[in-house]
Amino acid sequence: MARVELKQITKSFGILKAVHESDVVFEEGSFTTLLGPSGCGKTTILRMVSGLERPTGGDILIGGKRINDVPIHKRNLGLVFQNYALFPHRTIAENIAFGLKYRGVNKADAAQKVTEALDIVRLPGVEDRYPSQLSGGQQQRIAMARAIVIEPDVLLLDEPLSALDANLREEMRVELKSIQHRIGVTTIFVTHDQSEALAMSDKIIVMSDGRVEQVGAPAEVYNNPASVFVANFLGASNIVDVDVKGRGADTVTLDVPHFGAITLHADRATNLGDATRGKLVMRAEKLHLADGASPEGTVSTRGVVEAVDYQGQLARYFVRIGETRFQAMNMIDGVPFAEGAEVSVVLNPDDCSVLANEA
Amino acid sequence: MSAWAFIRFYTILVYTFMFAPIAVVLLLAFNNSQFGGFPIDGLSLRWFAELFENEAIMRAFRTSFILGLMTAAVATTVGILAALALVRYQFRGKDWVTTFLISPVLVPETVLAVGLLIFLRWLHMPRSFTLLLLGHSIIALPFVVLVVQARLVGIRREYEEAARSLGASPVQTFFSVTFPLLLPAIFAGALFAFTISFDNITATIFWRPSGMETVPTQIFGMLRHSVSPEINALGFVMICITVGVPLLAGGLARYFSRRKV
Ligand SMILES: Nc1ncnc2c1ncn2[C@@H]1O[C@H](COP(=O)(O)OP(=O)(O)OP(=O)(O)O)[C@@H](O)[C@H]1O
Ligand SMILES: [Mg+2]
Numbered sequence: 332m333a334r335v336e337l338k339q340i341t342k343s344f345g346i347l348k349a350v351h352e353s354d355v356v357f358e359e360g361s362f363t364t365l366l367g368p369s370g371c372g373k374t375t376i377l378r379m380v381s382g383l384e385r386p387t388g389g390d391i392l393i394g395g396k397r398i399n400d401v402p403i404h405k406r407n408l409g410l411v412f413q414n415y416a417l418f419p420h421r422t423i424a425e426n427i428a429f430g431l432k433y434r435g436v437n438k439a440d441a442a443q444k445v446t447e448a449l450d451i452v453r454l455p456g457v458e459d460r461y462p463s464q465l466s467g468g469q470q471q472r473i474a475m476a477r478a479i480v481i482e483p484d485v486l487l488l489d490e491p492l493s494a495l496d497a498n499l500r501e502e503m504r505v506e507l508k509s510i511q512h513r514i515g516v517t518t519i520f521v522t523h524d525q526s527e528a529l530a531m532s533d534k535i536i537v538m539s540d541g542r543v544e545q546v547g548a549p550a551e552v553y554n555n556p557a558s559v560f561v562a563n564f565l566g567a568s569n570i571v572d573v574d575v576k577g578r579g580a581d582t583v584t585l586d587v588p589h590f591g592a593i594t595l596h597a598d599r600a601t602n603l604g605d606a607t608r609g610k611l612v613m614r615a616e617k618l619h620l621a622d623g624a625s626p627e628g629t630v631s632t633r634g635v636v637e638a639v640d641y642q643g644q645l646a647r648y649f650v651r652i653g654e655t656r657f658q659a660m661n662m663i664d665g666v667p668f669a670e671g672a673e674v675s676v677v678l679n680p681d682d683c684s685v686l687a688n689e690a
Numbered sequence: 691m692s693a694w695a696f697i698r699f700y701t702i703l704v705y706t707f708m709f710a711p712i713a714v715v716l717l718l719a720f721n722n723s724q725f726g727g728f729p730i731d732g733l734s735l736r737w738f739a740e741l742f743e744n745e746a747i748m749r750a751f752r753t754s755f756i757l758g759l760m761t762a763a764v765a766t767t768v769g770i771l772a773a774l775a776l777v778r779y780q781f782r783g784k785d786w787v788t789t790f791l792i793s794p795v796l797v798p799e800t801v802l803a804v805g806l807l808i809f810l811r812w813l814h815m816p817r818s819f820t821l822l823l824l825g826h827s828i829i830a831l832p833f834v835v836l837v838v839q840a841r842l843v844g845i846r847r848e849y850e851e852a853a854r855s856l857g858a859s860p861v862q863t864f865f866s867v868t869f870p871l872l873l874p875a876i877f878a879g880a881l882f883a884f885t886i887s888f889d890n891i892t893a894t895i896f897w898r899p900s901g902m903e904t905v906p907t908q909i910f911g912m913l914r915h916s917v918s919p920e921i922n923a924l925g926f927v928m929i930c931i932t933v934g935v936p937l938l939a940g941g942l943a944r945y946f947s948r949r950k951v
Contacts, residue, residue, distance in 0.1 A: 383851055403854045404863075410855035416848035420870045429866075430856030481856060 333394030333484040333517055334359040335380060340389035342375050349375045351541045352389070357485070357519055358534070362511055364520045366528040367538035368564065373521045376538075377487050380519065382406050393484060404433070409478030409486040409516070413493055415470045417462035423449075423473055424458035430481035448476040451510060468499045475507070479514060486511070486518040492527065504531055525565045529553060537561050555684045556612060557602050562686070567615040567647075569657045573685065575607050585685060587611055589632040589652050593680040606687040617682035618659040620648060620674040631677040636668050650676060712929065719926040721919060737923035747924060750908035754888055757819075757904060761826040761887035762880040768827070769834030769879055770872070774864075776835075777842045795832045802829070803896035817899045825897045826887040833886065834879035841875035842868075881939050885932050 335357040342350040350372045357363045365373040378384035380391060382403030390397050398406060417426050424445050431441045449455045452472035462470055471491060478486060491507070492500045508531045511518050522528055528535050529549045537544045537552060537560075545557040556562035559570055577584040581597040603609045620636075632652055640647040646667045648659045657676065668674055722732035741747055772791055776784065794802055806825055810817070849871065853863040869876075891906035898907060905928060912921055 381855060383854075402859075403851075404857050404859050406855075407857075408855055410852060412848045412852065414846065414848060416846065416852040418849060418853075418867060429853065429858075433857030433862070477852075477856070 334392075335485055335517060335519070336392040337376070337380070338390045338392065340376070340379065340391065341387045342372070342379060342384065343387045349541050350379075353541075353543050355536060355543060355546075357517055359517055360515045361533040362508065362518045362520065362531060363534045363536060364522060364528040364532040365536050365538060366522060366525065366564075367544075368523055371538045372541040373523075373538060374489055375541075377489050377519060377521050380485065381408055381410055381487050407481070407484050409481060409483035411474045411478050411486070411488045411491045413490045415462075415474040415494075417470055417473055417477070419462055421461075422458065423460050423462065423465070426462065426473060427477045427480050429477065434481060444480050445476075448480040451479065451513070452476045453506075467495055468503060471495065471503060472506075475510065479510070479516065483516060486516045488518065488520045490522055491520075493522070493524070500527075507531070529565070537564065539564075555599060555601065556686070558686065559610060559612075562612045567658050567660065569613040569615065569618065570610050571613070571655065572688075573609055573611045575603070575609060583685065585609070585611060587630075587678075588655070590630050590678055591632075593630050593678070593683070595680055595683060595685060599681075599684040602684070602686045604687050608688050610686045610688060612684050612686060613657075613678060614682060615647065615658040616660040617679060618650075618657060618661075619677040619679075620650065620659055620661055620668060621677055622674065624675065626675075626677065629677045630680060631675050634674060634676050636670055636672045636674060639667060639670055641667060650674065652676060715922050715925040716929065718919065719922040721922070723919070737919045738927075740920055741923045741927070744920065746903065747905075747908060747920070750903040750905045753902060754904040754906075757823060757826060758884040758888040760823050761830055762883040764823065764827040765830040765834045765883040766876060766880045769831055769838055769883075770876060772831075772835050773838035773842050774868075777839055778847075791835050792832045794828050799829070799892045800896075803893040807896055817897060819899065819902065822894065822897045822899075822902075825893055826890060827883075829890065829893060830883035830886045833882040837879040837882065838872060838875045841872055845871050877939060881936055885935065889928070889932055 337353060337355040339352045339354060340350060341348070341352050353376075355376070365376060367373055375384060379386050380393075382398075382401065386399065391399055393406070417423075418429070421429070424442070427445045427448055428436075428441045431444060436444065445458065446455070449457065452475050454469055454472045454476075457465065457469070457473075462473065465473065471494075474491070488507075492503055495503060504527055520528075520531065532549055534546065535549055535552045536546050539560050545552055545561045547555075552561065553565050556565065556568075562568040562570060571588055573585040573587050575583060576586050576592060579594075582594050583597060583600040583603065584592055584594045587593055600609075621631075634650040634652040634657065636648050637651050637656065638649040640649075644663060645660055646663050648661065648668060650657045650659055659676065719737060720733045720735070722734040722736065772787075775781075776788060797805075803825070806821070806828075807817075810821060815821070845868065849867050850863050853867045854860070858866060889906055890904075891910060894904055894907055895910070898904065903911065905924070909921055909924060909928075912918060
């Protein structure tokens, strides 16, 4: 177990700069997720921590020690790949015991540890099988067992769930998180799936184009995105330009087109600074459509449903308000609204956050 | 006659033309008569017996065998290393190196043979067994490189990266992961190298030191005097080796791969 720190780390591939000067900290024992779209540099950061890639600049510290020049096989890290990379020519027991051999563990102890590791990943009794005789989810567990049995200082997971089908993926993410919780190893998890990141992480690092966009707990990143990019990447958001009308002791009052004046708690305006104009972020799942007149005491306006994307218990509505198209994700209560329906759109100010206008 | 019948007839004719001489050799090897020819007047193994008593032929066999094994060893070792470099590492001039390694297949063997001889003359080195080994290795190398390379491309890098992350040094990683996964290709490459060396004649004639004979040059030499029935027996043995060894190896490889997984 150890804290991992990246200081002013950069990586270039020829003329392409995959990672721009970034400072990142992975706290001891925490589960931290690198989240971002394809090609934003997540894997590159993970590979630099693991030693598979040399940073172009900056330092990597594990447990306070600079390890830039330590080769990968001396770093004591557990690595889990998207395709598991179990050795096809070795049995499950041999796969799991592979790392123990280089740590001078004798045969009897190794067998004992293999059994324990298989218990941890809840797949006992498969010691003598070959990887090709296991299902994808089972191979995933073995890959996990192989990585944790060496008691690594840091566990590195690169999209370990993306090769699994949807149901298994949700099951495995609970499983993975609980294994990590039990052994308490510092974990760096890479994904481009926002729901995975929100569900599993202690801390999320949102990246875009080789830069860190925001760092924070899942709720923080979700509720209070630091940029338009983050707001759009974590779920669908409606973003509108707003004027700042006034500021109270710990409130900010904004003039929102169509909806009128709303007052936010200052917590939700930390990214606004002293600006007089800003962007209001309204989460699609926080805009509520209602039949008939707007309920009393709410901030609301009227709109027309333009399109409905039916998703079972949920529906995504595209609603036209004036010249603007808004998205609203609502639970379906009875019958979903039909296209062309006139609805009132209700906004709860406590669910919004506001950003400064980006230059 | 319909077009299909014609094609069938023509195909049979072509194959007959190609395989009939081989069949003749195989049959005559068992002919009792002193003068090779049909009809066969009695089966016997006497030509095989004479073969084994012919000191020159047995010497040629030993030479060919040792040369083949050593060529396989050299070409396979160099071939594995070359394929590793070409597939796993980035360096400048890689395309040139690839072309250079493969070129012995493209250059006519006579040109290659004369070229190497002139080069050695220039270095004031005499023809020797080492030269022969070197030459055969050069001729066999492209096949080993191509076979091993093809397999290596198919072995995902993550296996090696996983091994490294678990604590194996680069060399340990090679022997515990890369090598076992490459084994079928290495085996096939070595076999190629052996057979290529074993039945090479053109280049061998140029390179062999005087007095040294391999099986093909020995046959060639014997043919210049007369077609002795011994040659038919020798041909039979050669065919058995060059066809049988790869078949046997293929069978073994399939047996092992089935047992493994
Ligand atoms: N070995 C390499 N050589 C050249 N460019 C590379 C190399 N590895 C990565 N890149 C480039 O660096 C950028 C970041 O790649 P990286 O693999 O880190 O993205 P990622 O965030 O992991 O994306 P994904 O979600 O698709 O895995 C990409 O533009 C990629 O093309
Ligand atoms: Mg990636």
